[in-house]
Amino acid sequence: MEARMESGRAGARIRARRADRGISQAELARRAGISASYLNLIEHDKRPIGGRVLNQIARALGTDTTRLVEGAGPDLERALRRAANALPTDPAPESDRIEQLTTDFPGWSALIGAQSRRIAALERQVAELGDRMAHDPVLSASVHDILSAATAIRSTAAILKDGDLAAEWLERFHRNVDEDSRRLARTAQGLASYLTAGEGASHDAVSPQEEVEAWLAARDFRVAGDEEPNAQGLSEQGRAALAAYLAEVRADAAALPEERLLTAFGLAGDPLALARTLGQPAGRVMRAIARLPVAAVGGPVGLVECDGSGAILFRRPVPGFEMPRYGAPCSLWPLYQVLLMPQAPRRDALRQFGADSRPVETWCAAEIDHPEGYGGPAVARITMLILPEPDADPAPSVGATCRLCPREGCAARREAAIL
Amino acid sequence: MTDRQHVLLIEDEPNIIEAIRFLLARDGWHVSTHGEGRGAVEAVRQRAPDVVILDVMLPDRSGYDILSDLKSDPALARLPVLMLTARGQSKEREMALRMGADLFMTKPFSNAEMLEAVRGLVRPRSETP
Numbered sequence: 001m002e003a004r005m006e007s008g009r010a011g012a013r014i015r016a017r018r019a020d021r022g023i024s025q026a027e028l029a030r031r032a033g034i035s036a037s038y039l040n041l042i043e044h045d046k047r048p049i050g051g052r053v054l055n056q057i058a059r060a061l062g063t064d065t066t067r068l069v070e071g072a073g074p075d076l077e078r079a080l081r082r083a084a085n086a087l088p089t090d091p092a093p094e095s096d097r098i099e100q101l102t103t104d105f106p107g108w109s110a111l112i113g114a115q116s117r118r119i120a121a122l123e124r125q126v127a128e129l130g131d132r133m134a135h136d137p138v139l140s141a142s143v144h145d146i147l148s149a150a151t152a153i154r155s156t157a158a159i160l161k162d163g164d165l166a167a168e169w170l171e172r173f174h175r176n177v178d179e180d181s182r183r184l185a186r187t188a189q190g191l192a193s194y195l196t197a198g199e200g201a202s203h204d205a206v207s208p209q210e211e212v213e214a215w216l217a218a219r220d221f222r223v224a225g226d227e228e229p230n231a232q233g234l235s236e237q238g239r240a241a242l243a244a245y246l247a248e249v250r251a252d253a254a255a256l257p258e259e260r261l262l263t264a265f266g267l268a269g270d271p272l273a274l275a276r277t278l279g280q281p282a283g284r285v286m287r288a289i290a291r292l293p294v295a296a297v298g299g300p301v302g303l304v305e306c307d308g309s310g311a312i313l314f315r316r317p318v319p320g321f322e323m324p325r326y327g328a329p330c331s332l333w334p335l336y337q338v339l340l341m342p343q344a345p346r347r348d349a350l351r352q353f354g355a356d357s358r359p360v361e362t363w364c365a366a367e368i369d370h371p372e373g374y375g376g377p378a379v380a381r382i383t384m385l386i387l388p389e390p391d392a393d394p395a396p397s398v399g400a401t402c403r404l405c406p407r408e409g410c411a412a413r414r415e416a417a418i419l
Numbered sequence: 420m421t422d423r424q425h426v427l428l429i430e431d432e433p434n435i436i437e438a439i440r441f442l443l444a445r446d447g448w449h450v451s452t453h454g455e456g457r458g459a460v461e462a463v464r465q466r467a468p469d470v471v472i473l474d475v476m477l478p479d480r481s482g483y484d485i486l487s488d489l490k491s492d493p494a495l496a497r498l499p500v501l502m503l504t505a506r507g508q509s510k511e512r513e514m515a516l517r518m519g520a521d522l523f524m525t526k527p528f529s530n531a532e533m534l535e536a537v538r539g540l541v542r543p544r545s546e547t548p
Contacts (some may be wrong), residue, residue, distance in 0.1 A: 144476055147505035148432045151527035155438035158530045169441065176434040 010054075013068050013103045017061045018043075029223035031060040071102055079113035082120065082356075085396070088408075120356050142187055149184040153177055207297050211238030212245050213315055221291060221316055223249060252288050261288050261297055271363045271385060272345055282345065282365035286385040290316055302360070302386030304335055308379065318386050320351075320358025322400035330399040331412045334364045335384040342366035342380060349389055353396040353407050361389040422540050423449040427468035429459045429485065430503065431477050436458035439472070442530050442539060456480025460488045463495060470540050473520075475504035475511070483518060490519040503528075 001158035014246055029039040032053055041047040042057075049057070058065045071077075084093035094101075102109040136356050156173050159165070165173070211234050216223065223246065231239045256278060264274050271289060275282040283305075290303040302318025310331075315323050323329065329336075334346045351357045363385045368378050399405025402414045426448050430436050433454075440450045446459045453462040456477035463471060471489070475482035482502060502520040504511055515523045522536050 110548060144505045147526045148435065151505075152432060152434035152438060154527045155533070156434065156441065159441060172437070173441075176437060180434055268515055 009045065009071060009099050009103060010068050011047075012045045012100065013071060014049075014057055014061065015043040016104045017063060017068075021061060023060070028057065028060055032056040042250055045372075051105070066293050071099055076102060076109060076113045077183060079116045080109060083112050083116035086116065086119070122151075123354070124356065145187045146184060148357075149187065151179045152180045153184065156180070208235065208241035209239040209314070212241045215242060216245075216316070220294075222293065224253075235392070249291070252284050252291075256284060256288050258288070258292065261285070262292065265289065265292070265296065270347075272365065275365075281367055283367045283381060283383040286363060286383045289385060297387065299388035299390075301388075304329075304333075304384045306335055306339065306382050308339070310336060310339060310378075313381070318360070318388075320356060320388075321386050322352060322354060322357070322404065324401035324404065327401050327403060328414070329401050330405060331414075332398040332410075333384065334362045335382050338364040338366050338384075339380070339382050342368060342382070349392040349394050350397050351394050353399050353405055357396060359389045359392045359394055361387045361392070363387070423447055424469040425449045425451065425466065426470045426472060426537060427463060427466055428452045428472045428483070429454075429456075429462070429477070430472065430474040431455055432474075438530075439533065442533060446534055446538075448537070456482070459485045460492075460495075463489060463498070464492075464510060468498070470537055471498060472537070473498045473500055473502055473504070474516070475502055483514065486515070486518050486520055501536055501540060 003308070014028075018025070025043070026036045028166055029036040032039065033056060034042075034053055038047065039057075042049050042053075054068065058068055061068075078274050080098050080101065081095060084095045084098070097108075098317055132310045140416065156177050160170070160173050160177070215231070215234065215238075225375065231242055234242060255257050261274075264277055268274055268277065271285045274289075275285045287303065287305075289297065292301070294300055301316070301319045302321055302323075303314065303316040304312060304323060305314040306312050310328065312323075312329065314414075317323050330352075334348045334350070338344065338346055343366075348362045348364075349359065350362060351359045364382065366380060366382045370376055370378055396407070399407055399410075402410075403417060405413075405417055407413075424447075426443055428436060428439055428443075428450060430439070430452065431454050436452050436454070440452060445449045451466055451468070453459050456479045459473075459477075459480070466514065473482045473485060477485075482504075483500060486500060486502065489498060496519070499521045500519070501522045501524060502515045503524050503526060504515075505526045512523045520538055524532065
């Protein structure tokens, strides 16, 4: 079967590779068993190429057919596009000529791609550490402990160095240095262990909410409400929070069985339309969609819920849409726009600023309850469902949280970015 | 009553207290200590020091709150205060100085820095109101 050329740039790749190897058009045509004029048309992408001719050209150029047909591959192109969007430059990178770049300069484009990936990885590390440094009570206490011990050791060691101390003071200060150096070592070891505990929040969940999220993440967020939870390792508050979560799963499943939702979801992906069809609140429908198998939804699903103060009640992270572990998220998230106007649900196609962001589709709606009846407080719960949207290519418009967001001149910025 | 000038150290770390107390005493100061945030303002009122060294991170009360109480009391507002903190961020420094601290030192500091800071803060007795 003849493999037809899918990309219109294969000819350009052949031309660039031939020039790179110093082979004339006539010579390559001879090796491939075609006329030079035909090769000329191929190289200018005026003739399709495939099969035997493609194989022979690839062999003569010391490469493989995939490389000629597909170019650098989607990963490299994505990395280059990320690099192009990462920093504002004047002139701006020619994003519409990325394919030409990978064709004409495969080595440089591989380097830019690798650097872009590396920068993204480092940014993630810095962001995570910055986030921890700013808000993590364990880290804050450890750093305070280390600096206190270092202060005591430094002052005491300088006193000892000055000499001329009475035996009683000498003994006391030696003992203090010994105590503080042990304490320093112990705290430093604890800190190192804490910082290298591995990826994810499950190792160092500090709040009941985090414990529940880590527990669910370990099960890929697929739980049955009637499941007897193995809550080993959870704190008492964590177990209570998990029980409350599972009670809601049970209530949701009773009102909206998964089979029924799956059938309806196949007909309409719009949560509001589903809510109308199924006679259920939009929030319940969105939570239930987030619990469906990934294959049924078409990709990883994220979910964020907040209350009337904007405090996050629940997070199910999704790749490409960062959710800060500590600190308040970006107030431009549709979640908060709906909090401002709860009567107006929203659908948005968006992407975050940041090297690793991906286009997503968000669906948001608010539920306002009055559990104490007339005169009682209104209790708000805003739900944002995050679905993958690979076909859209929106410009970045929101961040994760101010400290991690590079957007300049943002009217909603609360604090400076650490990056 | 002693002729030596009096430093009140409000700090909860026993070994830091011991080192600073020794250092300042050797330099000719009378040093008293208070090991927690609670009762710190009362300790200042009762002991009438010439200089206060105040740690920011005390277990039960922030050093900033204590500073605020000192500065809002007309009898204590002019008392020189040296703030100590393990957080060296500029916003911490700015906040301490804006609230009326005379100096701000980040842990760990050298003994020479501590001595210079305390010597620089004390007013000659004749200037004391």
